[in-house]
Amino acid sequence: MARRILRDVAHARAGDKGDTSNVAVWAYDPADYPLLLRLLTPERVKAAFPHLIRGAVERYEMPHLHGLNLVMRHALEGGVNASLNLDSHGKSFSFLILGLPIDEA
Amino acid sequence: MAAPFRIGTGAGFSADRLDPAVALAREGALDAMLIECLGERTLAFGHRDRRLDPQRGYNAWLERRMRALLPPCRENRTTIVTNMGAANPSAAADRTVAIARELGLHGLVVACVEGDEVTDLLDPDTPFMDEEGTLRDVGLPIVGANAYLGADALLPALEAGADVVIGGRIADPSLAVAPLARHFGWRPDDWDRLGAGTLVGHLLECGMQVTGGYFADPGMKDVPDLARCGFPIAEVGADGAAIITKLASAGGSVTPLTVKEQLLYEVHDPRRYLTPDVTADFSAVSVTAEGRDRVAVGRAGGARRPDGLKVTVGFEGGYLAEAGVSYAGANAVGRGRLAAAILEERMREVHGIQGPIRIDLVGVNSLFATAGTPGAETEDVRVQAALRSTRREDAETLLWEVEAILCCGPAGGGGFRGQITPSVVTRSCLIDRERVRPRLRLEVA
Numbered sequence: 093m094a095r096r097i098l099r100d101v102a103h104a105r106a107g108d109k110g111d112t113s114n115v116a117v118w119a120y121d122p123a124d125y126p127l128l129l130r131l132l133t134p135e136r137v138k139a140a141f142p143h144l145i146r147g148a149v150e151r152y153e154m155p156h157l158h159g160l161n162l163v164m165r166h167a168l169e170g171g172v173n174a175s176l177n178l179d180s181h182g183k184s185f186s187f188l189i190l191g192l193p194i195d196e197a
Numbered sequence: 198m199a200a201p202f203r204i205g206t207g208a209g210f211s212a213d214r215l216d217p218a219v220a221l222a223r224e225g226a227l228d229a230m231l232i233e234c235l236g237e238r239t240l241a242f243g244h245r246d247r248r249l250d251p252q253r254g255y256n257a258w259l260e261r262r263m264r265a266l267l268p269p270c271r272e273n274r275t276t277i278v279t280n281m282g283a284a285n286p287s288a289a290a291d292r293t294v295a296i297a298r299e300l301g302l303h304g305l306v307v308a309c310v311e312g313d314e315v316t317d318l319l320d321p322d323t324p325f326m327d328e329e330g331t332l333r334d335v336g337l338p339i340v341g342a343n344a345y346l347g348a349d350a351l352l353p354a355l356e357a358g359a360d361v362v363i364g365g366r367i368a369d370p371s372l373a374v375a376p377l378a379r380h381f382g383w384r385p386d387d388w389d390r391l392g393a394g395t396l397v398g399h400l401l402e403c404g405m406q407v408t409g410g411y412f413a414d415p416g417m418k419d420v421p422d423l424a425r426c427g428f429p430i431a432e433v434g435a436d437g438a439a440i441i442t443k444l445a446s447a448g449g450s451v452t453p454l455t456v457k458e459q460l461l462y463e464v465h466d467p468r469r470y471l472t473p474d475v476t477a478d479f480s481a482v483s484v485t486a487e488g489r490d491r492v493a494v495g496r497a498g499g500a501r502r503p504d505g506l507k508v509t510v511g512f513e514g515g516y517l518a519e520a521g522v523s524y525a526g527a528n529a530v531g532r533g534r535l536a537a538a539i540l541e542e543r544m545r546e547v548h549g550i551q552g553p554i555r556i557d558l559v560g561v562n563s564l565f566a567t568a569g570t571p572g573a574e575t576e577d578v579r580v581q582a583a584l585r586s587t588r589r590e591d592a593e594t595l596l597w598e599v600e601a602i603l604c605c606g607p608a609g610g611g612g613f614r615g616q617i618t619p620s621v622v623t624r625s626c627l628i629d630r631e632r633v634r635p636r637l638r639l640e641v642a
Binding site: 105107109111169173178184188 | 411459464466480483514555557567584622
């Protein structure tokens with residue numbers, strides 16, 4: 093069986109404001125919401141991408157909609173005006189988060 | 198119960214599609230259409246354009262949008278509320294009046310809302326809104342600074358009977374809040390209703406991002422007929438609760454999943470979504486399927502609006518140079534890596550360029566390179582180089598060196614493309630709202 097990743101149980105969307113990226117992650121099945129809470133702690137998210145996320149990670153929970161919002165400071169290589177990343181908005185970061193493995197969570 | 202107020206989206210960003218807006222203007226039975234076309238960078242580029250030509254600086258597609266949308270909106274008594282004026286609302290309004298006259302839409306009332314430009318009010322020692330430092334620290338020339346105006350700047354235009362309201366830096370959700378507050382008579386301190394209206398504006402302001410755009414992931418999240426995706430419609434009640442839907446004839450889909458994704462798009466703390474109108478609270482928002490492509494949203498709340506208005510300050514940012522060459526077939530990655538190493542050495546050691554240069558191997562690892570994800574195996578790789586500089590010569594050197602790799606680098610390189618684009622830098626600060634004075638000018642076509 094292929095390794096399971098977050099994309100198998102959740103969907104997500106990325107947005108940017110200045111040098112801050114936010115990725116909201118939503119469980120397809122409410123039963124998987126606790127897994128999101130366990131896997132996507134601010135500490136684990138920051139530790140997964142130490143070179144990318146240079147600031148703090150905050151998390152806001154929306155339990156009744158089975159989703160949470162990750163706000164990652166200084167995560168856009170200076171933001172859309174300064175970044176040399178082809179994706180200077182970090183639009184692709186939703187799939188960066190959705191690529192996290194869930195086997196051990 | 199009174200009939201709901203029908204508000205739809207005519208654009209969710211500066212380059213958004215036009216044909217779905219025309220369909221909505223014709224068939225959507227809309228009371229109001231919001232056309233949101235402004236981002237921080239778009240506005241800064243507008244200031245640059247205006248400096249080159251005093252008649253420019255507004256949305257590049259205004260002419261085509263207005264020609265296509267004014268007739269059906271007039272016919273269906275749909276009020277247009279837009280920030281297409283960007284850095285030059287006055288010229289945008291003049292152009293709109295001229296188009297209306299050309300089209301024979303006599304009597305159309307066009308309102309121009311100005312006063313968002315606050316460049317002359319800012320002290321260089323003004324601190325940034327959300328980071329250390331002051332405007333002075335940027336060390337670059339300012340191209341323009343604009344405060345986010347709210348619904349209170351638009352209401353006098355609507356009360357005067359405007360058919361089209363054109364502004365510059367109007368906060369995106371306020372484009373919906375103003376016609377809703379006008380229609381339902383919401384008081385300026387009815388924070389819960391203003392919060393509910395802000396939720397409607399927030400869900401509509403990015404257009405198709407709530408009807409299936411920016412959403413599809415084939416196999417997991419399929420969206421029907423995305424090539425013909427429709428813009429959203431909100432049917433809003435007097436308490437601000439709404440149904441989000443779209444034209445049945447349009448592609449796309451409206452589901453609790455599409456609505457939830459947009460609910461927190463570019464939101465940080467859901468309890469405190471700050472706009473010029475209200476501190477909106479989205480933390481308890483309900484999202485419920487009410488039938489095919491119909492989703493009910495409610496329970497947004499609000500608290501007192503902030504005393505300071507956010508200001509976007511744009512600075513001249515020099516140049517962004519981007520250039521690439523491709524390798525395919527056996528050992529494409531090895532040849533691509535060699536090209537990247539040669540480029541790095543040429544730029545740093547031969548040309549002595551010190552600033553940041555980034556070289557990605559597209560196909561192996563590019564967007565996630567900084568995140569340190571493992572690369573992929575491929576036989577089709579593009580070496581993509583980028584730098585920013587205030588010196589145009591440095592930008593030109595990058596293009597020259599990347600093109601030279603064709604004959605001077607590894608075997609089988611092809612497909613050189615390169616471009617230099619002007620760059621802007623933006624920062625945010627706050628201004629006391631009492632210092633910002635919106636101005637209204639009405640003109641009849």
